[in-house]
Amino acid sequence: MNDIKDTKSFKARLGLFLTYLIMFFFTVMAIYPLIWLGINSFKTTTEFQLNKLGFPKDWVTVNYTDAWVRxxxxxxxxxxxxxxxxxxxxxxxxxxxxxxxxxxxxxxxxxxxxxxxxxxxxxxxxxxxxxxxxxxxxxxxxxxxxxxxxxxxxxxxxxxxxxxxxxxxxxxxxxxxxxxxxxxxxxxxxxxxxxxxxxxxxxxxxxxxxxxxxxxxxxxxxxxxxxxxxxxxxxxxxxxxxxxxxxxxxxxxxxxxxxxxxxxxxxxxxxxxxxxxxxxxxx
Missing domain, CATH: 1.10.3720.10 (MetI-like)
Known part of the structure; x- marks a missing residue:
């Protein structure tokens, strides 16, 4: 009986772990594009073309003021x-x-x-x-x-x-x-x-x-x-x-x-x- 209970408990924990793992994966997939968009909005065009994934060397806030006005x-x-x-x-x-x-x-x-x-x-x-x-x-x-x-x-x-x-x-x-x-x-x-x-x-x-x-x-x-x-x-x-x-x-x-x-x-x-x-x- 204890072996059966332990097996059921292990399956339940494994199922819960897999559920959270899948949820975490889809959360990252949903949030990452927003983070990437936010980071690149502070780059110049030249810096974006040279480095599409990294952080900007200089955070260019003028992009927002120009976009807001134009x-x-x-x-x-x-x-x-x-x-x-x-x-x-x-x-x-x-x-x-x-x-x-x-x-x-x-x-x-x-x-x-x-x-x-x-x-x-x-x-x-x-x-x-x-x-x-x-x-x-x-x-x-x-x-x-x-x-x-x-x-x-x-x-x-x-x-x-x-x-x-x-x-x-x-x-x-x-x-x-x-x-x-x-x-x-x-x-x-x-x-x-x-x-x-x-x-x-x-x-x-x-x-x-x-x-x-x-x-x-x-x-x-x-x-x-x-x-x-x-x-x-x-x-x-x-x-x-x-x-x-x-x-x-x-x-x-x-x-x-x-x-x-x-x-x-x-x-x-x-x-x-x-x-x-x-x-x-x-x-």
Whole structure:
């Protein structure tokens, strides 16, 4: 019996060791490129070409100041914050209101309407870019913030409605029915019961919307021509053109572009972990 217990204990320890070893390997693989990028952002182009892996002899901080000014990053970051904030808030409100209606308010048109929204998950951005541009141009919204925000919200809502509807379906119908018997309106039920209980999956939708909107590059280029309306990824892309040979400024611009997302994950890592786990279980 002791031999069997010792064997099981050894296998358990070996399995745990291998698990941590694999996790450590993938952690290094994920972190090393960021460290390499950060180190090389302080090199001149000549030093980078001569030494791509080592530390710089002289830490050139002017790469960041030049990239910050040439890329017009203050204005682009503000635009990204506006687009991301408005898109996320509107997507959450509309998606969960629609999800509540689809899950808890019976109607003949529910299946059709729900299906018409969710089918948006099957559409790729490449397949709708041309008709979307034509519609935005025809409505006179080209080169306006509204012309950017409407497609962003429309693209984000299908996944929000899909996750929100499935999650709200798991909330007991008895809660809604008892609230209705007490005279509560659907709006009151939504704000007082549904929203607090659906908060975990709302975090999941918010994460997907924030990351998707913040990193979006193709639509903002198609729907706007003015630099005043561009977002952060466009500023980073500028350094891949005329300044493509200046590696120090290229890397500095990439670090500037990555930094807001790194801060987002750093400050909200607990909420992100809880939200993704809840969304995975309920979705």
């Amino acid at each position: 890329g017009k990053f203050p204005h682009l970051i503000l635009n990204s914050v506006i687009y991301t904030g408005i898109t996320t808030v509107v997507t959450l409100v509309f998606s969960f209101m629609a999800g509540f209606a689809f899950a808890k308010i019976p109607h003949k048109a529910t299946k059709f309407l729900h299906g018409s929204y969710v089918i948006g998950l099957l559409l790729t951005l490449q397949s709708i870019m041309v008709p979307l541009f034509l519609i935005i141009n025809w409505t006179g919204l080209y080169n306006t913030r509204l012309g950017v925000l409407i497609p962003y919200i429309g693209i984000a809502m299908p996944i929000g409605i899909y996750l929100g509807t499935d999650y709200i379906k798991s909330i007991p119908d008895a809660l809604v029915e008892s609230a209705r018997l007490d005279g509560a309106t659907y709006m009151k039920i939504f704000s007082a019961i549904i929203v607090p209980m659906a908060m975990p999956v709302a975090v999941t939708v918010a994460i997907l919307t924030v990351t998707g909107t913040w990193n979006e590059f193709m639509l903002i280029n198609i729907l706007t021509s003015s630099d005043a309306l561009k977002s952060l990824p466009v500023g980073v892309q500028k350094f891949a053109g005329a300044l493509s040979s200046d590696f120090g400024k290229q890397f500095a611009s990439l670090v500037i572009g990555l930094f807001p997302m790194l801060l987002f994950y750093l400050f909200f890592r607990k909420e992100i972990t809880k939200g993704v786990a809840a969304g995975a279980v309920k979705g």
